[in-house]
Amino acid sequence: MIEAHGLRKTYGEFEAVKGIDVVVGRGEAFGFLGPNGAGKSSTMRMIAAVSPTSGGTLRILGRDPARDGSEIRARIGVCPQEDSLDTDLTVYENLVVYTRYFGFSRAHARAKADELLEFVKLTEKRNQMVDDLSGGMKRRLTIARSLVNNPEMLLLDEPTTGLDPQARHVVWDQLYRLKQMGVTLVLTTHYMDEAEQLCDRLVVMDDGRIVAEGAPHELIARYSTREVVELRMGVGENEAAAERVEDLGERVEVLPDRVLIYTADGEKAAEAAADRGLAPRSTLVRRSTLEDVFLRLTGRALDA
């Protein structure tokens, strides 16, 4: 579905994507995980055949986006970061009008709109104006809109940014269902839980480069330990605390608000820290996540 080698994107002198290799197969759920500015959206726009590449090779659905852009755009769905719905129209009209853009008949567009409203559970909101919808509903309508042409591949740029936890779960459910229906999903996110939930495979991007690639559990096994102890110390106590627990794990990281001990046995390390007279304001033992992978690879927290 996607084959990119040495793919680059420059804006004037600035290089936003610095030569990345990405291969995505049919039916996969693939993610670009990285902080703001990593180059995820720039990459997605090239994949969507709406932004020219600045170097390297790119094939989408086996086609060249520079030559076959309109064919590619007809066969994929794009759910942009910002909901760009038509606020002068109702929920239903938004879908009908958008389906018509793809050259389908009015009868087909009406039937499709009803089918998609059912799919994203917005049938009850059918005749409401878009501005009367909640943020989560607008997102679901945008997803419905990206499906009007029965795309083989759906590109989603930060599908749940700005949504509350419940609305995020509803969107995730819909994306699961699409995946089960065989649609290839390609998404960007800076939420590590979203990447873990949805992606079969992902790349971690930082500063225009891919710094790691694999299934979420593979990346965690490769770059982290099984468990992590988080010690929240008093203000200014982190560095001294880290020195005192240095030998309690395979690795110790100091973040502005906590000290992290990477170890196979978190309970044991937490007890050992307490035995040394350390008095954190709170201690948490948890499993490693992609957040830890990102920290290990870049030296920064994903949300920093």
Ligand SMILES: Nc1ncnc2c1ncn2[C@@H]1O[C@H](COP(=O)(O)OP(=O)(O)OP(=O)(O)O)[C@@H](O)[C@H]1O
């Ligand atoms: N049209 C543009 N002109 C100039 N610079 C741009 C343009 N689009 C993006 N950039 C810059 O390229 C870099 C990568 O941006 P991009 O939007 O691809 O990152 P991102 O990982 O998607 O981040 P975000 O989550 O904020 O969208 C940033 O430094 C951004 O300022």
